[in-house]
Amino acid sequence: MVAIIATGDISTRLDARWIVRRQRTFSVAWRSEQWKGVKSHLALLLDDENQVRWLGRARGRRRVSDLERRVEIVEIEEVPAFSLEALRKQLPDRLQARVQPGVLTSAVGDAVVAALVAMFPEMADLIRRLNRRDEVGPPAGDRSLVLNEQRDGTGLVLEMAGVGRDALGSWRLPTEQQPSFLAGIDRRLVSEESLINHDVHTFPGLVRGQSGHVDWGVFGNGRRRVFVLNANTEPLETVLGVDVVYFNQTFRSFVLVQYKRMVRDGRREGGGALWYRPDKNLASEMERMRRVDELFGGSAGDYRLSSQACWVKLCDSWGRLEEPKELVKGMYLAREYFAELLRTCKGPNGGTRLGYDNVPRHINNTMFAALVKDGWIGTRGTGTAELEEVARGVLANRRALVLGVAFESSRRQASSNDEQ
Incomplete structure (x- = not known):
């Protein structure tokens, strides 16, 4: 799964958290009905100019109100900036309009991941790692x-x-x-x-x-x-x-x-x-x-x-x-x-x-x-x-x-x- 999240310019906050806690994390509030469950998603983070500048791994956390839950983004890495429009051009015509801020469907998300690997082959391992499935299956009892x-x-x-x-x-x-x-x-x-x-x-x-x-x-x-x-x-x-x-x-x-x-x-x-x-x-x-x-x-x-x-x-x-x-x-x-x-x-x-x-x-x-x-x-x-x-x-x-x-x-x- 893939989520596109508008965070604004978070450079200063990421740097501060790295200096103090050696963590690159960020949290946003999200409407609960639009983010279901706790499965992790590959996150594309948009700055103030609507450019994707960071990739991360996002997961829904506890509710912060009746309507919203906290979404935590971890393992954030800065990448060469690119626009959503540039990303859309790598996709089939029928999918381009569906690449918008929000949680993408599985089909669109898979296409976006493939497009990112094609655009940035040097980051293929990073993209696959952030897009990994939640495979925790704890033993019983x-x-x-x-x-x-x-x-x-x-x-x-x-x-x-x-x-x-x-x-x-x-x-x-x-x-x-x-x-x-x-x-x-x-x-x-x-x-x-x-x-x-x-x-x-x-x-x-x-x-x-x-x-x-x-x-x-x-x-x-x-x-x-x-x-x-x-x-x-x-x-x-x-x-x-x-x-x-x-x-x-x-x-x-x-x-x-x-x-x-x-x-x-x-x-x-x-x-x-x-x-x-x-x-x-x-x-x-x-x-x-x-x-x-x-x-x-x-x-x-x-x-x-x-x-x-x-x-x-x-x-x-x-x-x-x-x-x-x-x-x-x-x-x-x-x-x-x-x-x-x-x-x-x-x-x-x-x-x-x-x-x-x-x-x-x-x-x-x-x-x-x-x-x-x-x-x-x-x-x-x-x-x-x-x-x-x-x-x-x-x-x-x-x-x-x-x-x-x-x-x-x-x-x-x-x-x-x-x-x-």
């Missing part, structure tokens, strides 16, 4: 839930590292029977070269011999680098859940986030309030997290608002794999706070349940990622030996692991050494 938590954990690691989540937009379900989320990332967007003072090939050793499935890569953004690993020891359908372990070498700190799934009343997608009810594994998991905090929470190092490692994320189990860049909405709760809520948050029949309606305060995705990235929360003075111990403990407890290790590039580290 618990495998999908674990894969979705790995997706969210991987995105969280990239956000905490300040790298940005654009690379996740290329995700496609891997062909392996027991895939990790990371295995589905376009490998062109994941670096495996050592751009840092440490040999990244040593990090899979943190779980070597302990894991049945390991995928890893290095993501970068300017001088920021983050090593990301997805690992699990059990088949996905038998894994109890996902833990995210994030290590910031600059601040010598790590945090551990354990995912807990909330379900809607009636267990129906889209209906009812979200609630978390403890399961039979919670007591042992809470004890494990308590021991981690006891072991690493009192080390010397830079000041923290909280120097404990362990957090819980209560999140919607219906988060969508079809939106690989998005973080699942959820509540981040420090371990001690979570333990207190388990004692005080009750349902109408006296059982324990936690949800947005009775948890008085929580930290959201944006705030949590910022606090970790800037070293305001997390352990102090932690090293890779302690990190290895925690990673092995996660896998031994039949949980999948999303590991992130954030670095600054060797160039920046060398510069800092020179200044000292």
Whole structure:
């Protein structure tokens, strides 16, 4: 599918977002009845002079009013400017008048894509990539839930590292029977070269011999680098859940986030309030997290608002794999706070349940990622030996692991050494 969207001159805004977030994205409001569903389209973006100056990939998002929904355009690339009239001349006469701003029919869209490739053969790969079909077909049952938590954990690691989540937009379900989320990332967007003072090939050793499935890569953004690993020891359908372990070498700190799934009343997608009810594994998991905090929470190092490692994320189990860049909405709760809520948050029949309606305060995705990235929360003075111990403990407890290790590039580290 193809959409022609009048955005005006967005050069300045694209440049600003690239400098700050390393993202070239833009959003517009669109009448809901004219943009149905969430399928992605190749987007031709028109400037103030009605010239196509950018190509991107557009997808319908949530409604912003009763009549309009937000359309997000990502992967935006500037191209040699051309007019719609020049494009129309490449099409059969019967189709030319139908090339107008809006969502084109499949037949007209296919003809436009063919015409663009003929006009700009050097951009054929770009055009085909932006015009790719949405082919996400998540596995059924618990495998999908674990894969979705790995997706969210991987995105969280990239956000905490300040790298940005654009690379996740290329995700496609891997062909392996027991895939990790990371295995589905376009490998062109994941670096495996050592751009840092440490040999990244040593990090899979943190779980070597302990894991049945390991995928890893290095993501970068300017001088920021983050090593990301997805690992699990059990088949996905038998894994109890996902833990995210994030290590910031600059601040010598790590945090551990354990995912807990909330379900809607009636267990129906889209209906009812979200609630978390403890399961039979919670007591042992809470004890494990308590021991981690006891072991690493009192080390010397830079000041923290909280120097404990362990957090819980209560999140919607219906988060969508079809939106690989998005973080699942959820509540981040420090371990001690979570333990207190388990004692005080009750349902109408006296059982324990936690949800947005009775948890008085929580930290959201944006705030949590910022606090970790800037070293305001997390352990102090932690090293890779302690990190290895925690990673092995996660896998031994039949949980999948999303590991992130954030670095600054060797160039920046060398510069800092020179200044000292």
